[in-house]
Amino acid sequence: xxxxxxxxxxxxxxxxxxxxxxxxxxxxxxxxxxxxxxxxxxxxxxxxxxxxxxxxxxxxxxxxxxxxxxxxxxxxxxxxxxxxxxxxxxxxxxxxxxxxxxxxxxxxxxxxxxxxxxxxxxxxxxxxxxxxxxxxxxxxxxxxxxxxxxxxxxxxxxxxxxxxxxxxxxxxxxxxxxxxxxxxxxxxxxxxxxxxxxxxxxxxxxxxxxxxxxxx
Numbered sequence: 001x002x003x004x005x006x007x008x009x010x011x012x013x014x015x016x017x018x019x020x021x022x023x024x025x026x027x028x029x030x031x032x033x034x035x036x037x038x039x040x041x042x043x044x045x046x047x048x049x050x051x052x053x054x055x056x057x058x059x060x061x062x063x064x065x066x067x068x069x070x071x072x073x074x075x076x077x078x079x080x081x082x083x084x085x086x087x088x089x090x091x092x093x094x095x096x097x098x099x100x101x102x103x104x105x106x107x108x109x110x111x112x113x114x115x116x117x118x119x120x121x122x123x124x125x126x127x128x129x130x131x132x133x134x135x136x137x138x139x140x141x142x143x144x145x146x147x148x149x150x151x152x153x154x155x156x157x158x159x160x161x162x163x164x165x166x167x168x169x170x171x172x173x174x175x176x177x178x179x180x181x182x183x184x185x186x187x188x189x190x191x192x193x194x195x196x197x198x199x200x201x202x203x204x205x206x207x208x209x210x211x212x213x214x215x216x
Contacts, residue, residue: 020097023090034076038069 047054110119
């Protein structure tokens with residue numbers, strides 16, 4: 001029965017300005033290459049290029065050789081530092097260190113969780129179908145757009161419901177007003193019918209006769 005291994009804790013990621021593992025290795029490689037190059041330019045090899053001066057003025061030639069090799073080393077180091085700064089080599093290598101460290105930590109965690117201690121390797125991206133790659137890139141954008149559309153649709157539906165409620169309230173108010181007006185019209189019609197009745201007409205005649213007698 002395989003025992004699960006607990007993943008070893010990942011070391012703290014290097015700061016962007018301080019060299020990490022690979023940046024330090026690059027610096028050591030450069031220092032070693034520069035040292036080997038300057039070692040090839042020994043005084044013996046240098047003096048063989050200037051035999052007359054080496055014979056008659058060896059002290060002067062040796063001083064010139066020391067100054068030359070020292071200045072050459074300084075120029076090479078200065079140019080190397082300029083390249084590191086202009087190309088952002090140290091931050092880039094530190095980012096690579098961090099990615100590799102995170103990948104190792106994820107692998108160790110997956111192996112620890114696997115029943116047999118062997119994690120299933122992920123599918124290499126270059127082996128995926130083109131449709132899957134396109135969907136992987138477009139899915140976040142499409143999800144954001146779908147969320148925005150759903151939010152806009154919800155807002156419009158809420159506004160429509162409010163508008164429908166307002167229209168229904170106004171319609172009910174108008175119907176109540178029309179019903180009131182119809183009731184008033186019916187009352188007026190009944191009053192007119194009563195005024196046209198025989199009793200009212202006879203009463204009107206009596207009133208006119210009384211007015212005539214009073215006038216006489």
